[in-house]
Amino acid sequence: GAGVSQTPSNKVTEKGKYVELRCDPISGHTALYWYRQSLGQGPEFLIYFQGTGAADDSGLPNDRFFAVRPEGSVSTLKIQRTERGDSAVYLCASSLNSGSTDTQYFGPGTRLTVL
Amino acid sequence: AQSVTQPDIHITVSEGASLELRCNYSYGATPYLFWYVQSPGQGLQLLLKYFSGDTLVQGIKGFEAEFKRSQSSFNLRKPSVHWSDAAEYFCAVGLYSTLTFGKGTMLLVSP
Numbered sequence: 632g633a634g635v636s637q638t639p640s641n642k643v644t645e646k647g648k649y650v651e652l653r654c655d656p657i658s659g660h661t662a663l664y665w666y667r668q669s670l671g672q673g674p675e676f677l678i679y680f681q682g683t684g685a686a687d688d689s690g691l692p693n694d695r696f697f698a699v700r701p702e703g704s705v706s707t708l709k710i711q712r713t714e715r716g717d718s719a720v721y722l723c724a725s726s727l728n729s730g731s732t733d734t735q736y737f738g739p740g741t742r743l744t745v746l
Numbered sequence: 747a748q749s750v751t752q753p754d755i756h757i758t759v760s761e762g763a764s765l766e767l768r769c770n771y772s773y774g775a776t777p778y779l780f781w782y783v784q785s786p787g788q789g790l791q792l793l794l795k796y797f798s799g800d801t802l803v804q805g806i807k808g809f810e811a812e813f814k815r816s817q818s819s820f821n822l823r824k825p826s827v828h829w830s831d832a833a834e835y836f837c838a839v840g841l842y843s844t845l846t847f848g849k850g851t852m853l854l855v856s857p
């Protein structure tokens with residue numbers, strides 16, 4: 632079956648611009664996660680959704696970052712007034728449920744470059 | 747707060763040789779532990795996971811890992827490495843529903 636997909640695969644933008652990154656989870660998965668992976672680092676948790684609601688957004692670095700999942704499926708990560716430090720690979724994952732033992736399946740990521 | 751340490755940034759192993767990648771964690775309770783592999787241009791793929799029970803867990807692609815509570819370690823092993831195993835490997839600790847990852851170990855396989 633189809634895995635987690637993310638679009639675009641690459642995004643280049645200028646400092647100060649607004650960007651949206653999209654994630655399509657595996658069909659039927661109720662939990663969706665966003666992570667950010669900077670160069671030379673492991674992925675860092677940003678936010679996760681159980682259904683339509685954000686269950687934990689403690690990893691969002693500041694209020695320029697926001698994510699939605701209005702219908703409990705597709706999610707969009709939104710970054711306002713982008714900064715060069717936002718350059719990273721943004722990873723999305725989904726799992727059947729949101730328990731600690733549920734396997735998270737990752738998408739290929741969106742590479743964001745802020746010039 | 748939980749943390750994960752992967753002390754080796756790079757490891758080079760000859761094809762056919764055995765492999766051990768180290769992972770140490772800091773966590774107050776019994777951890778949920780994971781190993782993921784990331785190949786260039788690919789998403790993270792789960793190799794194996796430990797929740798409880800038998801401390802030696804088997805995963806995909808011939809990998810195994812051993813949980814040692816006394817050493818706070820969860821090292822990944824493979825008896826014979828193949829060239830296709832060259833990739834970056836991440837150890838992670840699960841807390842509630844989120845994962846905390848180490849910085850990764852890049853595995854290079856020499857002929």
